Amino acid sequence: MDDDLLLRYSRQILLPEIDINGQSRLADSTVVIIGIGGLGSPIAMYLTAAGVGHLVLVDHDIVELSNLQRQIVHSTSDIGENKVESAKNSLLALNPNVKIKIIPKKLKPADFNELFPSVDAVVDATDNFESRFEINRQCVKHSKPLISGAAIRFEGQVTVFQTSIDSPCYRCLYNDDITTAENCIETGVIAPLLGIIGSIQALETLKVLTRTGTSLDGRLLLLDALRMEWQTMKFKRDPKCPVCANRNQSAT
Numbered sequence: 001m002d003d004d005l006l007l008r009y010s011r012q013i014l015l016p017e018i019d020i021n022g023q024s025r026l027a028d029s030t031v032v033i034i035g036i037g038g039l040g041s042p043i044a045m046y047l048t049a050a051g052v053g054h055l056v057l058v059d060h061d062i063v064e065l066s067n068l069q070r071q072i073v074h075s076t077s078d079i080g081e082n083k084v085e086s087a088k089n090s091l092l093a094l095n096p097n098v099k100i101k102i103i104p105k106k107l108k109p110a111d112f113n114e115l116f117p118s119v120d121a122v123v124d125a126t127d128n129f130e131s132r133f134e135i136n137r138q139c140v141k142h143s144k145p146l147i148s149g150a151a152i153r154f155e156g157q158v159t160v161f162q163t164s165i166d167s168p169c170y171r172c173l174y175n176d177d178i179t180t181a182e183n184c185i186e187t188g189v190i191a192p193l194l195g196i197i198g199s200i201q202a203l204e205t206l207k208v209l210t211r212t213g214t215s216l217d218g219r220l221l222l223l224d225a226l227r228m229e230w231q232t233m234k235f236k237r238d239p240k241c242p243v244c245a246n247r248n249q250s251a252t
């Protein structure tokens with residue numbers, strides 16, 4: 001690591017839990033962020049700033065004026081551009097040392113099979129249950145840690161699924177018979193909430209990559225931002241979960 005990089009990351013390297021070895025692990029890591037909107041924006045910015053070496057950005061959408069209230073990686077001049085392209089430009093301006101791959105489309109099963117084996121962590125910043133269930137299924141299949149977050153109105157939540165044999169998965173927490181989900185287009189969301197939840201997702205990702213501290217695996221962190229109250233709900237692996245119950249036999 002050259003002098004410029006040592007200076008750039010000096011405040012992290014000073015932490016005994018990170019030090020130079022942890023910073024080197026970050027530089028060697030690959031993280032895929034699915035969804036470059038309200039949550040994906042702060043996640044991508046903090047992982048870039050922190051020195052994660054390789055980021056894969058996935059989003060099929062384009063930047064719209066209504067996004068700019070909360071999707072802080074994009075700017076007014078980016079309206080009409082693919083979100084992943086817009087984000088890549090902003091992130092490289094923040095830290096040109098990070099290598100960024102963009103995927104401007106929805107992932108299909110074949111795409112997951114090609115992409116997931118080479119990543120160290122997956123961050124779910126999507127806004128619908130269909131995507132969350134599929135991302136979870138693929139993380140279990142490929143044994144990849146999943147950092148999950150959601151935010152609506154003044155309410156947010158974050159958790160981590162380590163996808164080890166004893167850890168729960170997203171399907172253990174939510175039944176997949178859920179057919180509808182609220183979104184910010186219909187119900188609204190307060191802008192800084194996305195920053196709070198997304199920042200926690202970024203922090204949990206850094207902890208997973210550097211093997212530092214205790215992750216939110218098996219714990220759902222809940223925020224009521226109107227009252228500024230936090231709660232933690234513990235949950236366990238469902239032994240009858242159709243996704244992860246036979247994980248030790250089916251993992252490839």
